[in-house]
Amino acid sequence: MDIGYYPGCALHGSSDDYEASVRVCMKALGVELNELEDWICCGATAAHCINKKLSTALPARNLGIAEKQNLKSLFAPCPMCSMELTKANEAIKADAELRKEMSEIVETPVTGSVDVVNLIQVFQAVGYDAIAERVTRKLENFKPACYYGCLLTRPPKILKFDDPEDPTSMEELLQKLGAEPVDWNCKTVCCGGGLTLSDEAGVAAMVYRVLQNAIDSGANCVVVACPMCQINLDMRQADAKKLGLTQDVPIFYLSDLVGLAVGCQAKDLDVERRFVAIPKDMK
Secondary structure, eight states: OEEEEOOHHHHTTTTHHHHHHHHHHHHHTTOEEEEOTTOOOOOTTTHHHHOHHHHHHHHHHHHHHHHHTTOSEEEOSSHHHHHHHHHHHHHHHHOHHHHHHHHHHHTSOOOSOSEEEOHHHHHHHHOHHHHHHTOSSOOTTOOEEEOOTTTSSOSHHHHOOSOSSSOOHHHHHHHHTTOOOOOOSOTTSOOOGGGTTTOHHHHHHHHHHHHHHHHHTTOSEEEESOHHHHHHHHHTHHHHHHTTOOSOOOEEEHHHHHHHHTTOOHHHHTGGGOSSOOOGGGO
């Protein structure tokens, strides 16, 4: 299985552990990632607040590169990137004048023909049963709280992915791998990642709410598919403890757990670079 790959700024910067996890996991599943040539920032999070045309042109440039490389689908592991790319793609597909304008601005044809997908959708394309057949280690000691955050399912009319309020796609996959996902209340509640530098006290309260609900629901870890959510929930636990957080909560990427289940090594997935230490029986 070959697929276009847009790492975005985070995976080549502050969340390069996510890229390591994604690449190792995908290789184990036989998925070939074809990185876009000369990709640029998608414009998240500031462009849409500054200039509407710019906020469409930035992702349009990447979509145009994908079309030039004859890619049918484009995998963006960061939900903010996948959302911005999808929004631009849908707008360009629906508006002939916008298609012409964006093609002129980014200096390459953009038609909206590329299908933008997130991490979970790549696993769905591989097939949950096909992944389960590759399992060498059942995730029997994992009781994850599957955390979708704000962006994986929203805005629902654009993304059209899972239930926007009660998604279950991560739980369904992890159950097939032997894990026991918990039922909890905060799977789509914001963790405050976008405010992490401007409102530390507010973010600590939001992180506390999410993680304590996971603990109270019986989870022994949280699983995410977003670099901003991962680093925020991981990094802010010391602040959340001041508000009463009762224990450490390991924060995994979904690709970490899938990788571990199909035989990847923890060190190759880069899980040891987390603020909250991963217990030995989870490596």
